Amino acid sequence: MDRPYIAVIGAGDATATQQATAEAVGRAVAEAGAVLVCGGLGGVMEAACRGARQAGGTTVGILPGSDRAEANPYVDVAVATGLGEARNVLVVRGADAVVAVGGGLGTLSEIALALRAGTPVIGLDTWDLARPGAPVDGLVPVDGPAEAVALALASAAARRQSGRD
Amino acid sequence: MDRPYIAVIGAGDATATQQATAEAVGRAVAEAGAVLVCGGLGGVMEAACRGARQAGGTTVGILPGSDRAEANPYVDVAVATGLGEARNVLVVRGADAVVAVGGGLGTLSEIALALRAGTPVIGLDTWDLARPGAPVDGLVPVDGPAEAVALALASAAARRQSGRD
Amino acid sequence: MDRPYIAVIGAGDATATQQATAEAVGRAVAEAGAVLVCGGLGGVMEAACRGARQAGGTTVGILPGSDRAEANPYVDVAVATGLGEARNVLVVRGADAVVAVGGGLGTLSEIALALRAGTPVIGLDTWDLARPGAPVDGLVPVDGPAEAVALALASAAARRQSGRD
Amino acid sequence: MDRPYIAVIGAGDATATQQATAEAVGRAVAEAGAVLVCGGLGGVMEAACRGARQAGGTTVGILPGSDRAEANPYVDVAVATGLGEARNVLVVRGADAVVAVGGGLGTLSEIALALRAGTPVIGLDTWDLARPGAPVDGLVPVDGPAEAVALALASAAARRQSGRD
Numbered sequence: 001m002d003r004p005y006i007a008v009i010g011a012g013d014a015t016a017t018q019q020a021t022a023e024a025v026g027r028a029v030a031e032a033g034a035v036l037v038c039g040g041l042g043g044v045m046e047a048a049c050r051g052a053r054q055a056g057g058t059t060v061g062i063l064p065g066s067d068r069a070e071a072n073p074y075v076d077v078a079v080a081t082g083l084g085e086a087r088n089v090l091v092v093r094g095a096d097a098v099v100a101v102g103g104g105l106g107t108l109s110e111i112a113l114a115l116r117a118g119t120p121v122i123g124l125d126t127w128d129l130a131r132p133g134a135p136v137d138g139l140v141p142v143d144g145p146a147e148a149v150a151l152a153l154a155s156a157a158a159r160r161q162s163g164r165d
Numbered sequence: 166m167d168r169p170y171i172a173v174i175g176a177g178d179a180t181a182t183q184q185a186t187a188e189a190v191g192r193a194v195a196e197a198g199a200v201l202v203c204g205g206l207g208g209v210m211e212a213a214c215r216g217a218r219q220a221g222g223t224t225v226g227i228l229p230g231s232d233r234a235e236a237n238p239y240v241d242v243a244v245a246t247g248l249g250e251a252r253n254v255l256v257v258r259g260a261d262a263v264v265a266v267g268g269g270l271g272t273l274s275e276i277a278l279a280l281r282a283g284t285p286v287i288g289l290d291t292w293d294l295a296r297p298g299a300p301v302d303g304l305v306p307v308d309g310p311a312e313a314v315a316l317a318l319a320s321a322a323a324r325r326q327s328g329r330d
Numbered sequence: 331m332d333r334p335y336i337a338v339i340g341a342g343d344a345t346a347t348q349q350a351t352a353e354a355v356g357r358a359v360a361e362a363g364a365v366l367v368c369g370g371l372g373g374v375m376e377a378a379c380r381g382a383r384q385a386g387g388t389t390v391g392i393l394p395g396s397d398r399a400e401a402n403p404y405v406d407v408a409v410a411t412g413l414g415e416a417r418n419v420l421v422v423r424g425a426d427a428v429v430a431v432g433g434g435l436g437t438l439s440e441i442a443l444a445l446r447a448g449t450p451v452i453g454l455d456t457w458d459l460a461r462p463g464a465p466v467d468g469l470v471p472v473d474g475p476a477e478a479v480a481l482a483l484a485s486a487a488a489r490r491q492s493g494r495d
Numbered sequence: 496m497d498r499p500y501i502a503v504i505g506a507g508d509a510t511a512t513q514q515a516t517a518e519a520v521g522r523a524v525a526e527a528g529a530v531l532v533c534g535g536l537g538g539v540m541e542a543a544c545r546g547a548r549q550a551g552g553t554t555v556g557i558l559p560g561s562d563r564a565e566a567n568p569y570v571d572v573a574v575a576t577g578l579g580e581a582r583n584v585l586v587v588r589g590a591d592a593v594v595a596v597g598g599g600l601g602t603l604s605e606i607a608l609a610l611r612a613g614t615p616v617i618g619l620d621t622w623d624l625a626r627p628g629a630p631v632d633g634l635v636p637v638d639g640p641a642e643a644v645a646l647a648l649a650s651a652a653a654r655r656q657s658g659r660d
Contacts, residue, residue: 005563015298035572060572066414066588066612068500077530077555077572080589084396084412085278086254094563094575103296105281112274113250117561128295131268133180170398200407225407231447231579233335233424242365242390242407245424249561249577258396259410282396345628415608416584433626435611442604443580458625461598463510 003058004034004156006149007095009111010044011104018044018102021124023051024145025099030057032153037062039091040071040078044101049074062091089113096156099148100126115139120155122148168223169199169321171314172260174276175209175291176269183209183267186289188216189310190264195222197318202227204256205236205243209266214239227256254278261321264313265291280304285320287313333388334364334486336479337425339441340374341434348374348432351454353381354475355429360387362483367392369421370401370408374431379404392421419443426486429478430456445469450485452478498553499529499651501644502590504606505539505621506599513539513597516619518546519640520594525552527648532557534586535566535573539596544569557586584608591651594643595621610634615650617643 006029010022026048029036036052038045040061049059053074061075066082081087088106092098092114098121100111107126114121115138123141130136142148171194175187191213194201201217203210205226214224218239226240231247246252253271257263257279263286265276272291279286280303288306295301307313336359340352356378359366366382368375370391379389383404391405396412411417418436422428422444428451430441437456444451445468453471460466472478501524505517521543524531531547533540535556544554548569556570561577576582583601587593587609593616595606602621609616610633618636625631637643 058572060574062574068589077553078589079555079557079574079585081585082414082588083251083416083585084254085258085281086248086251086413088278089249089251089254090574090576090578093561093577094573103299105277108294108296109274109277109281112270112277113253116250116270116274125297129273130293130295131273132290134268223407225409227409231423242388243424244390244392244409244420246420247423247579248420248581251578255409255411255413258412259398259408413581414584415588415611416578416581418608419579419581419584433629435607438624438626439604439607439611442600442607443583446580446600446604455627459603460623460625461603462620464598 004096004153004160005037005094006034006152006156007037007092007098007110007114008044008048008101009038009091009098009107010048010101011107012041012043012045014043014047014102018125019047021145022047022101025101025124025149026051026057027055028145028149030055032149034153035060037091037095039063039087039106040075042072046072046074048101062087085109092119093117095119096159097122097152099152100124103127111139120152120159122152122155124148169261169318169325170202170259171199171317171321172202172257172263172275172279173209173213173266174203174256174263174272175213175266176272177206177208177210179208179212179267183290184212186310187212187266190266190289190314191216191222192220193310193314195220197314199318200225202256202260204228204252204271205240207237211237211239227252250274257284258282260284261324262287262317264317265289268292276304285317285324287317287320289313334426334483334490335367335424336364336482336486337367337422337428337440337444338374338378338431339368339421339428339437340378340431341437342371342373342375344373344377344432348455349377351475352377352431355431355454355479356381356387357385358475358479360385362479364483365390367421367425369393369417369436370405372402376402376404378431392417415439422449423447425449426489427452427482429482430454433457441469450482450489452482452485454478499591499648499655500532500589501529501647501651502532502587502593502609503539503543503596504533504586504593504602505543505596506602507536507538507540509538509542509597513620514542516640517542517596520596520619520644521546521552522550523640523644525550527644529648530555532586532590534558534582534601535570537567541567541569543596557582580604587614588612590614591654592617592647594647595619598622606634615647615654617647617650619643
């Protein structure tokens with residue numbers, strides 16, 4: 001129970017560059033001994049799981065449908081929720097920090113839900129958010145996978161520490 | 166069952182201007198004979214319900230908690246979901262079109278979930294979204310409540326028509 | 331907000347007798363000025379809504395799917411949850427008391443979830459529950475619709491009163 | 496992805512006998528190479544996880560709250576849903592078969608939801624269900640943990656096979 005949980009979010013239809021980024025993120029998450037949580041499907045999710053498994057990590061897929069067989073082949077533990085897009089809430093709710101790769105609308109909903117819950121989000125080639133009258137705290141754009149995971153883990157550690165104080 | 170359902174989304178802590186806007190939106194929704202759906206709490210949600218009730222409309226509040234008493238006093242039908250922020254999915258899922266007023270993070274999650282489901286979103290003083298490589302379709306900024314509701318109703322009618330064809 | 335909410339639960343494929351019972355329950359709920367909440371589909375749900383509408387009442391249908399058009403024609407306010415059977419939780423969560431007609435498995439899950447939340451359940455021709463070592467409190471079998479609704483309303487009033495004290 | 500998933504359900508406040516039974520069930524699930532899914536809390540859930548971990552198995556806890564720290568210490572992968580009792584749906588939805596130990600009301604809701612989804616339920620000292628007019632298929636009472644798990648695995652294998660045909 002003491003391992004950090006890092007959610008990696010991103011679209012099911014991702015570019016080759018985004019998939020390579022996600023795979024590197026997954027590998028770094030696993031190398032740090034953290035659990036990788038994702039939406040369990042293809043694209044960014046599959047690439048992240050593949051990277052994590054290559055490094056011997058644990059991968060969790062929170063699926064929108066009711067059939068575990070929808071999970072990509074690199075998911076260790078599949079949770080078939082049957083909740084549709086409401087499962088996005090679960091992907092980020094249980095994570096200590098989130099890494100977003102690329103820019104789908106499902107990803108945007110997960111970024112918003114994470115920030116709303118006070119969970120830090122590290123962004124790689126993702127949404128640029130602007131709203132009238134108030135800055136957006138908690139979404140930090142970075143340039144590469146290693147930096148993203150290092151920052152996610154540091155944020156997770158700081159949050160877990162402050163939760164204990 | 167033939168009335169359109171319009172979701173009005175916005176933060177619980179809203180400025181006086183946003184609340185005045187939301188109240189005008191709610192009134193226009195009711196005057197058009199549409200059902201107003203919202204998150205059932207204060208701020209933009211309460212103002213929109215108040216406006217709708219003044220015009221004799223029906224208001225539905227989809228609450229995050231388990232206690233119906235959390236609903237604002239202008240909610241006709243309160244649904245106490247106990248789902249927390251996962252109730253955001255329900256606020257937009259059942260609507261034919263969405264009007265967003267102002268820019269909270271919960272609102273952003275609802276905008277993203279609506280666009281993801283193909284539901285049109287009309288924005289009043291709300292998020293400006295940008296992502297790498299692809300435009301954001303479906304989020305239409307307008308200048309005033311009357312225009313917002315007219316556009317929401319036209320979008321809703323077009324969607325319902327195409328659903329029947 | 332001061333009207334009691336009574337959930338009427340029962341199977342989509344119900345006998346003619348169960349439907350007649352449900353219709354009488356719906357009518358009595360409406361005549362008492364209470365809001366009728368149900369799962370929004372056919373069988374017991376449709377019959378209860380029809381009875382309530384004949385008496386001028388308000389009916390709410392909490393649907394498992396994402397399409398409002400699945401609601402039976404006597405539903406005033408349809409909530410398309412897209413949550414599948416998880417919507418059963420919502421049907422009973424927001425009610426002050428529950429009337430169960432007949433004995434489907436979805437109905438059994440709703441009875442259990444209601445009792446678990448401390449919500450009284452009045453049963454008409456429904457499940458007979460027995461478990462080892464402890465009695466089942468809160469499930470009260472009665473003989474007819476009028477008695478069922480009277481008892482549901484009295485239980486709801488007692489609960490609401492104790493919630494205020 | 497080829498391991499069967501067996502849900503073990505039962506109350507958080509369980510007798511010593513029920514906990515010993517659940518521990519034996521968990522051990523047998525792990526020895527068979529299956530993933531153990533449960534609600535992640537104490538009592539039957541904790542005993543089943545403890546048994547599974549002693550045999551080197553994988554345990555998944557689907558929690559009602561938003562805080563992973565609520566999981567019992569024998570949970571490998573904790574999913575903090577924040578959905579309250581709606582998480583019961585998730586506990587059984589993703590399982591190939593269910594073993595019920597003892598007789599709480601949450602357990603009863605899970606039995607009903609599993610049977611409703613066509614998932615076989617093996618019962619150890621659990622609810623005795625009776626309804627008017629139709630037998631209850633799918634709930635099989637057995638006498639001991641070994642028999643329960645053997646039957647759960649056989650049912651799971653039969654279901655998975657028929658799903659492939």
